Amino acid sequence: MAQQQDVLLPGATLGVMGGGQLGRMFVHAAQSLGYFTAVLDPDASSPAGLVSHHHIKTDYLDPAGLVRLAQLCQAVTTEFENVPAQAMAQLAAQRFVSPGAEAVEVAQDRAREKAHFQRCGVGCAEFAVIETVEQLTAVPDALLPGILKTARMGYDGKGQVRVASRAELASAWESLQRVPCVLEQLLQLQAECSVLVARGRDGRMVHLPVQRNLHQGGILAVTEVFPDNVPPAQAQQAIDAAYALAEGFGYVGVLCVEFFVLHDGRLVVNEMAPRPHNSGHWSVDGCDVSQFELQVRTLAGLPLVAPRQHSPAVMLNLLGELWFRGGEQETQPPWQQVLALPGVHLHLYGKQSARKGRKMGHLTVTGTDGARVRATALQAARLLGIADF
Numbered sequence: 194m195a196q197q198q199d200v201l202l203p204g205a206t207l208g209v210m211g212g213g214q215l216g217r218m219f220v221h222a223a224q225s226l227g228y229f230t231a232v233l234d235p236d237a238s239s240p241a242g243l244v245s246h247h248h249i250k251t252d253y254l255d256p257a258g259l260v261r262l263a264q265l266c267q268a269v270t271t272e273f274e275n276v277p278a279q280a281m282a283q284l285a286a287q288r289f290v291s292p293g294a295e296a297v298e299v300a301q302d303r304a305r306e307k308a309h310f311q312r313c314g315v316g317c318a319e320f321a322v323i324e325t326v327e328q329l330t331a332v333p334d335a336l337l338p339g340i341l342k343t344a345r346m347g348y349d350g351k352g353q354v355r356v357a358s359r360a361e362l363a364s365a366w367e368s369l370q371r372v373p374c375v376l377e378q379l380l381q382l383q384a385e386c387s388v389l390v391a392r393g394r395d396g397r398m399v400h401l402p403v404q405r406n407l408h409q410g411g412i413l414a415v416t417e418v419f420p421d422n423v424p425p426a427q428a429q430q431a432i433d434a435a436y437a438l439a440e441g442f443g444y445v446g447v448l449c450v451e452f453f454v455l456h457d458g459r460l461v462v463n464e465m466a467p468r469p470h471n472s473g474h475w476s477v478d479g480c481d482v483s484q485f486e487l488q489v490r491t492l493a494g495l496p497l498v499a500p501r502q503h504s505p506a507v508m509l510n511l512l513g514e515l516w517f518r519g520g521e522q523e524t525q526p527p528w529q530q531v532l533a534l535p536g537v538h539l540h541l542y543g544k545q546s547a548r549k550g551r552k553m554g555h556l557t558v559t560g561t562d563g564a565r566v567r568a569t570a571l572q573a574a575r576l577l578g579i580a581d582f
């Protein structure tokens with residue numbers, strides 16, 4: 194791997210694999226610190242490509258595109274989890290790449306990810322790996338009811354089937370084309386939370402405050418961050434676990450770890466993403482250092498300082514269905530009314546068309562008082578047609 198010896202100062206060019214909204218917000222953070230940026234994404238109108246100094250419009254595995262990215266940039270990061278490991282390896286031969294290929298590969302595969310949890314002593318749901326008919330038959334009763342998840346390529350609840358019996362399990366595995374899967378015990382959740390940790394090349398780690406997340410239909414809907422919205426004991430456990438997981442593979446970059454708080458108060462890890470995360474978007478408006486600035490700092494080798502949350506924050510995801518409340522015809526949500534509310538920060542990703550489940554943008558409400566911020570977020574949600582939370 195190409196080792197980066199020196200700090201990359203503003204004026205250098207930072208690259209990102211993938212042109213989605215996470216890449217777009219990375220580009221914004223990098224540019225505001227005075228860096229130039231390059232995005233590799235085949236989509237000519239990708240959210241990050243539209244705002245970057247350079248946009249290489251090729252497939253992620255196109256050798257010539259990767260060579261061009263390495264020529265333009267002094268260091269490269271990724272904004273999506275399923276970036277081909279081979280592409281990261283080719284880039285790493287020439288440039289500093291963060292996160293490293295190993296961490297990306299582990300996070301791409303639920304079975305390897307769970308092995309990493311176990312290695313680091315962090316508890317997760319009981320599970321079984323299912324790659325063969327024998328493994329399917331040998332699943333212990335205790336895992337039912339459960340959730341069958343494809344080991345690879347799942348996101349936003351895709352590639353997951355809830356199963357109550359062995360018969361349902363067998364037909365669910367058929368419906369997933371018998372690809373490698375994990376079966377997880379279905380847990381009784383009291384709450385979900387996540388932590389973003391950033392680890393520098395020198396091993397120093399900092400984190401964002403623990404975020405409380407609400408999912409609807411397998412997709413993140415709301416993130417709330419204010420004092421005590423996650424009980425302090427569990428919050429501290431989550432931070433310790435996230436540090437252990439980052440330390441566990443000598444991680445460099447921003448890592449998001451998602452947790453479940455169970456009914457008996459136990460905290461177990463769900464999954465991790467080797468990049469900034471939707472649940473950390475609030476940090477752009479609620480903290481003095483955002484998750485994207487942390488990504489820039491870890492990539493460039495700049496100092497990491499602990500982010501300070503200056504405002505309670507509630508983040509609402511804006512999914513494509515909000516554009517179709519009037520019927521078949523795509524129409525913009527009532528931005529004027531929403532923007533008339535105090536402390537509303539609207540972030541739209543520049544996607545050209547809306548469709549159901551597509552992440553079009555998000556909105557963060559900040560203020561001085563958690564209860565008021567929450568009330569304003571509920572008002573915004575009602576104006577937009579987002580379910581109460």
Ligand code: ATP
Nearest residue numbers: 318340347348349350351377378379380408411464
């Ligand atoms: P992401 O968009 O976060 O990558 P994903 O598709 O990888 O999502 P998971 O995080 O595995 O999916 O699951 C999505 C949601 O489904 C969780 O946030 C949680 O609400 C629910 N869920 C997943 N696994 C379990 C479980 N074992 N028990 C109960 N609920 C679960």
Ligand code: MG
Nearest residue numbers: 349451463464
């Ligand atoms: Mg998840």
